Amino acid sequence: MQTPLHFTQSDSLLSIELSGELTLYSITPLEKQMRQRDVVGITRIEINLMSVTFIDTATAIFLVKMEEMFSKRGVECSLICENKTLLSTLELVKMQRIITNLETQSQQKKSSFLEKKLKDIYAYFYSFIPFITFLGKLFVAKMSYLKSFKNIRFKEIAYEINESAVKALGIVALTSFLIGLVVAYQSAFQLKTYGANIFIVDMLGISILRELAPLITAIVIAGRSGSAFTAQIGAMKITQELDAMKTMGFDPFAFLVLPRIIALMIAMPILIFVADIMGMLGGIIVANADLGISSNLFLDRFREVIAAKHFFIGIIKGPFFAFLIASIGIYRGLSVQNDTQSIGFNTTKSVVESIFVVIVCDALFSIALTNLGI
Amino acid sequence: MSVIEVRDVQTVFGTKVIHDGLNLSINEGEIYGLLGPSGCGKTTLLREMVMLQDFSHGSIDILGHNVSNIKERDAQKLRREWGVLFQFGALFSSLSIRDNIALPLVEYTDLNASMIEEIVQFKINLVGLKSSDADLFPSQISGGMKKKAGLARALCMDPKLLFLDEPTSGLDPISAREFDELILKLRSLLGLTIVMVSHDLQSIYDTLDRVAIIDEKKIAYEGTIVDVKSSKSQFVQTFFK
Ligand SMILES: Nc1ncnc2c1ncn2[C@@H]1O[C@H](COP(=O)(O)OP(=O)(O)O)[C@@H](O)[C@H]1O
Numbered sequence: 001m002q003t004p005l006h007f008t009q010s011d012s013l014l015s016i017e018l019s020g021e022l023t024l025y026s027i028t029p030l031e032k033q034m035r036q037r038d039v040v041g042i043t044r045i046e047i048n049l050m051s052v053t054f055i056d057t058a059t060a061i062f063l064v065k066m067e068e069m070f071s072k073r074g075v076e077c078s079l080i081c082e083n084k085t086l087l088s089t090l091e092l093v094k095m096q097r098i099i100t101n102l103e104t105q106s107q108q109k110k111s112s113f114l115e116k117k118l119k120d121i122y123a124y125f126y127s128f129i130p131f132i133t134f135l136g137k138l139f140v141a142k143m144s145y146l147k148s149f150k151n152i153r154f155k156e157i158a159y160e161i162n163e164s165a166v167k168a169l170g171i172v173a174l175t176s177f178l179i180g181l182v183v184a185y186q187s188a189f190q191l192k193t194y195g196a197n198i199f200i201v202d203m204l205g206i207s208i209l210r211e212l213a214p215l216i217t218a219i220v221i222a223g224r225s226g227s228a229f230t231a232q233i234g235a236m237k238i239t240q241e242l243d244a245m246k247t248m249g250f251d252p253f254a255f256l257v258l259p260r261i262i263a264l265m266i267a268m269p270i271l272i273f274v275a276d277i278m279g280m281l282g283g284i285i286v287a288n289a290d291l292g293i294s295s296n297l298f299l300d301r302f303r304e305v306i307a308a309k310h311f312f313i314g315i316i317k318g319p320f321f322a323f324l325i326a327s328i329g330i331y332r333g334l335s336v337q338n339d340t341q342s343i344g345f346n347t348t349k350s351v352v353e354s355i356f357v358v359i360v361c362d363a364l365f366s367i368a369l370t371n372l373g374i
Numbered sequence: 375m376s377v378i379e380v381r382d383v384q385t386v387f388g389t390k391v392i393h394d395g396l397n398l399s400i401n402e403g404e405i406y407g408l409l410g411p412s413g414c415g416k417t418t419l420l421r422e423m424v425m426l427q428d429f430s431h432g433s434i435d436i437l438g439h440n441v442s443n444i445k446e447r448d449a450q451k452l453r454r455e456w457g458v459l460f461q462f463g464a465l466f467s468s469l470s471i472r473d474n475i476a477l478p479l480v481e482y483t484d485l486n487a488s489m490i491e492e493i494v495q496f497k498i499n500l501v502g503l504k505s506s507d508a509d510l511f512p513s514q515i516s517g518g519m520k521k522k523a524g525l526a527r528a529l530c531m532d533p534k535l536l537f538l539d540e541p542t543s544g545l546d547p548i549s550a551r552e553f554d555e556l557i558l559k560l561r562s563l564l565g566l567t568i569v570m571v572s573h574d575l576q577s578i579y580d581t582l583d584r585v586a587i588i589d590e591k592k593i594a595y596e597g598t599i600v601d602v603k604s605s606k607s608q609f610v611q612t613f614f615k
């Protein structure tokens with residue numbers, strides 16, 4: 001659409017005559033035509049709006065901006081208009097622009113890229129301090145909570161065990177079964193070339209009981225229950241349920257936080273035990289099918305070479321991992337701000353951080369136990 | 375006798391100052407309104423009174439306790455003496471309306487189940503909900519009903535003090551007027567002291583004994599509605615048209 005635009009030039013005066021209705025859609029064509037026009041040697045511009053019937057606020061802003069731009073370049077620029085409505089629209093826009101200009105001027109200047117990055121890094125590491133605060137509160141809550149037996153909220157704990165562990169049994173069992181299968185299958189291929197078939201029992205026994213089952217369980221639970229903790233508590237924070245609890249004198253730590261942490265710490269060893277069984281089952285099936293080791297032979301060898309300590313080490317990791325997953329999940333839930341975006345952000349963070357921390361914790365276990373000679 | 379004393383309170387979020395040297399006092403048995411334009415910090419002030427929000431300077435006394443350095447035991451006692459109605463109800467989404475209202479009774483008293491049920495039914499009817507609504511969950515009821523249920527929960531322990539954040543916004547006009555009547559009735563029956571944030575002019579004229587109007591981080595006016603007309607402040611005049 002070509003907007004009616006008429007240029008007349010006499011010496012150093014350029015008159016621009018606009019006509020018709022000027023709306024949002026006419027701005028771009030206008031701008032294009034103006035830009036094509038060469039303004040060298042012009043000291044005065046008149047924008048004639050006499051035959052314009054209507055302008056909307058967008059065009060008004062455009063015209064005012066143009067006026068300003070020309071004035072800045074030292075070109076005298078004036079709008080000619082007699083229509084009252086048009087004038088008041090232009091006046092309104094000018095007033096608003098003065099206000100916004102004042103406001104933006106009072107704001108500080110933009111920070112540089114480096115400054116921003118460093119601030120982000122600082123903020124990231126600074127966010128560790130509230131987590132320490134959270135752990136401190138948790139400790140205090142735990143102390144006063146465990147002071148009396150009747151304080152313990154068995155109903156909530158049982159509910160959470162069901163929600164975050166019993167319902168996760170299926171997925172934990174399936175995942176660890178598949179991991180057992182895959183690890184056995186890959187090692188069977190290698191062991192066969194050395195004729196060391198029977199050693200698959202040693203290999204699987206130690207790696208699954210000691211390392212794989214606890215880790216896999218922790219990862220599945222972090223993804224499933226840790227994220228659920230964050231989302232549930234985050235949503236409660238947004239709907240002000242947490243505030244409501246506080247004003248009624250119910251400590252969220254006693255009602256929401258500790259039951260979840262305790263439930264997960266109780267349930268995790270059991271889940272790891274199930275993962276042990278399922279992982280070994282996968283190993284037995286592959287050993288049977290691929291290496292010709294009967295299940296009886298497998299189990300006899302298992303009893304002979306795998307010390308009970310491997311099993312117990314795996315189980316002992318459970319409560320530690322559970323504590324980390326639950327406390328990070330809940331801490332992230334509590335740090336949700338008053339918008340829905342922040343739930344997604346914190347849920348992602350909660351899963352990533354808890355898996356990372358679990359792996360770090362596992363590494364610490366490895367180093368400590370190896371140095372202790374266990 | 376004043377039940378709430380706010381002295382010289384200053385609130386800062388980041389670099390933004392919300393209150394600066396704010397003073398007010400609320401007497402026993404009165405219905406007190408916090409008024410002011412959106413974003414002037416009414417909700418924030420209410421949150422400071424009920425110990426949900428820290429402030430950087432000044433003091434707030436509630437029923438003789440200074441909330442900034444109160445012992446946990448006293449704080450816990452204080453919390454049982456007030457009821458709070460949040461702007462959007464803040465019902466516990468995992469509990470039915472009945473269980474929401476019954477929760478404080480279950481936790482804090484050793485009443486038996488049938489007594490609790492009686493009390494819950496009474497409060498449900500008092501706020502204008504139907505008995506059959508008791509089994510619904512917060513997600514199954516409308517915004518206005520959530521407010522009524524929230525009020526029923528706030529009233530459940532028969533508190534001395536009631537904090538209401540915009541109780542009539544989002545209610546239909548009939549419910550809003552019923553709400554006003556209920557507030558007045560409660561005050562005369564139970565001798566409640568009520569602090570409320572409101573934008574509803576009708577409700578302001580009908581229920582409030584005294585008001586505080588917040589402007590420019592301070593109290594622009596404190597006093598009765600009747601005297602508001604004679605206030606010299608330009609802002610207060612425009613606020614009441
Ligand atoms: N948690 C917060 N962080 C930062 N600013 C906040 C926070 N809560 C409230 N504010 C700001 O405080 C001001 C007062 O808010 P509020 O008390 O909710 O106003 P209202 O009077 O409408 O209830 C607003 O400008 C808001 O942006």
Ligand SMILES: [Mg+2]
Binds near residue numbers: 416417461
């Ligand atoms: Mg508010």
